[in-house]
Amino acid sequence: MPEIIFNGPEGRLEGRYQRAKEDNAPIALILHPHPQFGGTMNDKITYEMYHMFARRGFAVMRFNFRGVGKSEGEYDQGQGELSDAATALDYLQSLNPAAPFAWVGGFSFGAYVGMQLLMRRPEIVGFISVSAAANLFDFSFLAPCPSSGVVLHGTGDKICPPELTRDVMAKTRTQKGRRIEFQTIEGADHFFSQHEEELMKAAAAYLDRRLEEPPEGHLFTD
Known part of the structure; x- marks a missing residue:
């Protein structure tokens, strides 16, 4: 889990990167919660999602x-954080030029970005x-x-x-063949305190199911 430092839009950015065993592995970028409320890349859910993708052969950061x-x-x-994510x-991608596709995972503010x-x-x-x-961030861009x-x-x-976010996602239009699924974890709070294992099981089940399907979207091009 090597530490990496790379140039961002407003200076250097600190990260952690796990290489994949295969040169043509897919890539995943994981985004952490709100910076002004203690969110960091070492947040437990951010950390667990990072390793979930790594265990499935992704190159992940x-x-x-x-x-x-x-x-x-x-x-x-x-807005600046979105620029950070795009740069990341x-x-x-520069570390994995043969990657066929990408995924993004995010928690709270990281989900919005x-x-x-x-x-x-x-x-x-x-x-x-x-x-x-959905009550804190405007998802109308979807x-x-x-x-x-x-x-x-x-x-x-x-x-x-959860009803607010569910309703927003239910009203969101998708491109043909795309689908946004909404799942709840019974009794879990915003931070999934005492429910991290159930959360990660649900996330892993969704990822595993998707990886068994033909990938959608575009391949990388030069």
């Missing part, structure tokens, strides 16, 4: 948004979004959503009731 840990810069209301994906990123990057063919807070993915939410989330 997680990193600290600007102003977090050793990453330079200051919090930028989500560029860097990950990740779903914006996939709107801009056709190589992202799947996503796993945890605690996507119009239509170009990739299939799953949104996982706790039924006991006091920060964002």
Whole structure:
């Protein structure tokens, strides 16, 4: 799990990168919760998603948004963090030029940034979004959503009731052949305290099912 430092839009960004055994392995980028509320790449759910993809043969990276840990810069209301994520994906692709497709995983604020990123990057063919807070962030940019993915939410989330996020995702248009699934974890709060294992089982089951299907979206091109 080597530490990496790469150039971001506002200075150096700190990350962790796990190489894949195969040169043509897919890639995954994992995005952490809100920087102003203690979110870092070492958040437990971010960490577990990182290893979930690594165990399935992905080349995977997680990193600290600007102003977090050793990453330079200051919090930028989500727009700068989206630029950080795009730069991180560029860097990950440069390390894996033969990768056929990409996934993005995000937790809370990271889910919001990740779903914006996939709107801009056709190589992202799947996503796993945890605690996507539809009452805190505007997801109207999903119009239509170009990739299939799953949104996982706790039924006991006091920060964002699951019904709000479910309704937003249900109303979101998708491109032909794409589907956004919504799943709840009974009794879990926004941070999945005491429910991390159930969360990761649901995430892994979705990922495994998708990996058995033909990949959607575009392959990387030079």
